[in-house]
Amino acid sequence: MEKISSFQVDHTKLNPGMYLSRIDQGVVTYDIRFCKPNGGVYLENAGMHTLEHLFATYARNSEYKDHVIYVGPMGCRTGFYLLTLGLSHQDAIRLVQQSMAFISTYEGEIPGATEVECGNYREQNLSSARRYAASMLQVLEGYTVKQLEYRR
Numbered sequence: 001m002e003k004i005s006s007f008q009v010d011h012t013k014l015n016p017g018m019y020l021s022r023i024d025q026g027v028v029t030y031d032i033r034f035c036k037p038n039g040g041v042y043l044e045n046a047g048m049h050t051l052e053h054l055f056a057t058y059a060r061n062s063e064y065k066d067h068v069i070y071v072g073p074m075g076c077r078t079g080f081y082l083l084t085l086g087l088s089h090q091d092a093i094r095l096v097q098q099s100m101a102f103i104s105t106y107e108g109e110i111p112g113a114t115e116v117e118c119g120n121y122r123e124q125n126l127s128s129a130r131r132y133a134a135s136m137l138q139v140l141e142g143y144t145v146k147q148l149e150y151r152r
């Protein structure tokens with residue numbers, strides 16, 4: 001089988017940030033890297049799970065909601081995927097900045113964290129999710145469209 005394009009990015013040269021991964025029939029995939037690949041520090045599962053619930057909830061209620069196709073974690077636990085349709089890169093950056101700002105100070109119940117709504121509702125960690133979001137918010141401060149480029 002052919003190597004898919006996301007495996008062709010040199011993961012040894014990657015730093016935390018938001019990157020344009022691919023565009024398929026107008027659907028744009030962004031990689032939001034929270035951790036340096038193979039850096040020895042990864043998103044811990046419970047915090048990543050909570051971040052997923054809050055990120056998806058925020059994005060799907062935001063002014064950009066009609067352009068959000070998917071939000072979800074990477075299996076390697078270094079980041080998240082965001083898939084959009086019909087959204088400018090600038091607005092995609094803004095959406096992630098706003099999502100991280102929201103999560104970094106979130107208090108209260110984790111949306112969707114019940115046995116009926118989630119596949120592993122007990123595995124949640126809001127304080128980790130807040131910490132991850134705060135660190136990404138810092139990384140994305142003043143982020144430009146040019147910085148979305150993966151250097152291959």
Ligand SMILES: [Zn+2]
Binds near residue numbers: 053117118121
């Ligand atoms: Zn869940």
